[in-house]
Amino acid sequence: MSVAMSIEAINEQLLRAIGVGVAVLGAEDRRFVFRNETFHEWFDEETPQSDLGGLFPDLDIADLMTRLQESGRLTIEIKRKARRREKIYAADFTLSEGNGGGMIILVCQNISRIRELESMIDSYSQMVERNTREIKREKEQVEKLLLNMMPRSVYEEFKTFGVVIPKLYDPVSVLMLDFVGFTQMAASADPAVTVSELNDIYSAFDRIGEQYGCERIKTMGDAYITVAGLPDPTPDHARAVANAAIRFIRYLERRNEGHPNQWRCRIGITSGPVVGSVVGIQKYVYDIFGPAVNLASRLQDLSESMEITTNGPIYDVLRDSFRFEYRGKQQVRGFDEQDIFQLMDSREPIR
Amino acid sequence: MAKQTLFEKYGGFSAVSKIVLDFYDVLLDSDEIGPFFDDVDMPRLIDHQTKFIASLLGGPASYTDEQLKRLHERLNLKDSHFDEVLATLGDTLKRHGFSAGDLALVNAALEQRRSVIVCRDVH
Numbered sequence: 001m002s003v004a005m006s007i008e009a010i011n012e013q014l015l016r017a018i019g020v021g022v023a024v025l026g027a028e029d030r031r032f033v034f035r036n037e038t039f040h041e042w043f044d045e046e047t048p049q050s051d052l053g054g055l056f057p058d059l060d061i062a063d064l065m066t067r068l069q070e071s072g073r074l075t076i077e078i079k080r081k082a083r084r085r086e087k088i089y090a091a092d093f094t095l096s097e098g099n100g101g102g103m104i105i106l107v108c109q110n111i112s113r114i115r116e117l118e119s120m121i122d123s124y125s126q127m128v129e130r131n132t133r134e135i136k137r138e139k140e141q142v143e144k145l146l147l148n149m150m151p152r153s154v155y156e157e158f159k160t161f162g163v164v165i166p167k168l169y170d171p172v173s174v175l176m177l178d179f180v181g182f183t184q185m186a187a188s189a190d191p192a193v194t195v196s197e198l199n200d201i202y203s204a205f206d207r208i209g210e211q212y213g214c215e216r217i218k219t220m221g222d223a224y225i226t227v228a229g230l231p232d233p234t235p236d237h238a239r240a241v242a243n244a245a246i247r248f249i250r251y252l253e254r255r256n257e258g259h260p261n262q263w264r265c266r267i268g269i270t271s272g273p274v275v276g277s278v279v280g281i282q283k284y285v286y287d288i289f290g291p292a293v294n295l296a297s298r299l300q301d302l303s304e305s306m307e308i309t310t311n312g313p314i315y316d317v318l319r320d321s322f323r324f325e326y327r328g329k330q331q332v333r334g335f336d337e338q339d340i341f342q343l344m345d346s347r348e349p350i351r
Numbered sequence: 352m353a354k355q356t357l358f359e360k361y362g363g364f365s366a367v368s369k370i371v372l373d374f375y376d377v378l379l380d381s382d383e384i385g386p387f388f389d390d391v392d393m394p395r396l397i398d399h400q401t402k403f404i405a406s407l408l409g410g411p412a413s414y415t416d417e418q419l420k421r422l423h424e425r426l427n428l429k430d431s432h433f434d435e436v437l438a439t440l441g442d443t444l445k446r447h448g449f450s451a452g453d454l455a456l457v458n459a460a461l462e463q464r465r466s467v468i469v470c471r472d473v474h
Contacts, residue, residue: 086393119397127411
């Protein structure tokens with residue numbers, strides 16, 4: 001008997017000391033039979049109450065009892081404001097049918113810190129997720145910009161390896177275009193207007209070229225260079241640039257009809273090998289080099305306003321499907337004497 | 352390579368989370384500052400503190416002066432309140448091992464914002 005008592009005493013000591021709020025109530029009247037110090041400190045210090053309803057006025061006692069009777073056990077969350085600080089407790093009710101009538105054992109744990117940490121993790125993950133979205137958006141913008149400067153397959157290579165190996169493409173067809181009297185135009189007209197119009201025209205050229213399978217390489221002032229057969233080889237490269245060249249001129253003719261500023265171009269097209277690569281370490285530019293590029297540039301120089309000048313390689317491939325006019329043998333700087341042709345628009349000119 | 356932020360230097364979120372909770376405790380207990388938080392519920396307050404400390408240390412949050420002004424204009428804060436927060440934060444960061452140089456940096460960054468936080472109309 002004395003041993004049992006001492007164990008009981010030890011138990012009571014324990015219950016008083018631990019950092020868990022413990023209370024025992026009568027199941028009928030919900031009056032407190034026992035409260036440990038922690039419980040007292042948390043809930044009961046300022047205005048001691050003798051029963052559960054008095055201590056937690058917000059609690060729906062009837063509902064609590066129904067649920068407790070059903071399952072014998074119930075955990076709820078209790079919030080208390082102590083000196084402006086919100087405290088959150090997990091309150092665990094257990095119904096115990098003893099010999100002296102039913103008892104409720106109430107065990108409370110302070111879970112404020114857990115809730116605070118959860119709130120902080122929420123807050124932090126929101127920040128991080130928003131940042132991640134922003135980074136993703138930025139990345140897409142950079143990607144879009146880079147794709148403007150180089151073909152997609154070259155960009156993929158650049159992204160994977162950090163470098164682009166110069167690659168020979170043979171054969172491809174190159175189209176070179178410049179504007180007649182651009183220098184005077186830029187000097188005499190409002191430069192902002194000139195640049196904005198040039199931008200419109202280049203954008204139209206890009207769309208037209210894309211439609212025929214041309215890849216715009218670069219623009220430099222009034223010079224526009226596009227190429228077909230690169231980076232993916234295509235047997236139709238000559239046809240692609242010829243079609244694009246004819247549409248470029250048609251586009252300008254139609255545009256000039258409705259605009260005060262007259263844009264007149266010269267075009268040279270030819271076929272041959274080029275090397276494509278990203279040049280520059282800090283400022284990447286995808287560019288092409290090689291005889292076909294130089295020759296297209298010379299042919300463009302030979303062009304009159306709104307004309308497309310070309311040579312043998314294009315003529316040989318397209319003679320059956322396009323109209324050409326022979327312009328005789330001509331000396332081209334840096335190359336052998338060439339048969340020069342003018343590519344004609346087979347449609348009647350728009351008037 | 353980008354310069355390391357204080358947020359990274361002092362151990363990222365796992366370390367900063369302890370600073371946030373510590374600062375939260377001290378502020379709530381402060382008789383000067385605490386009353387401003389009387390009617391703010393816990394998740395919102397924690398959210399504020401997390402973002403505040405993160406942005407202060409160069410973590411994944413930042414406030415524009417305009418946002419800070421809007422957040423504080425109704426509180427009618429005085430210089431003394433601002434000083435109290437500055438001192439409290441300084442103590443907290445010191446407890447978490449911030450060097451004197453880094454404390455000065457944080458202090459200077461906060462000082463720059465004094466004029467948008469403290470209410471200038473009423474004295």
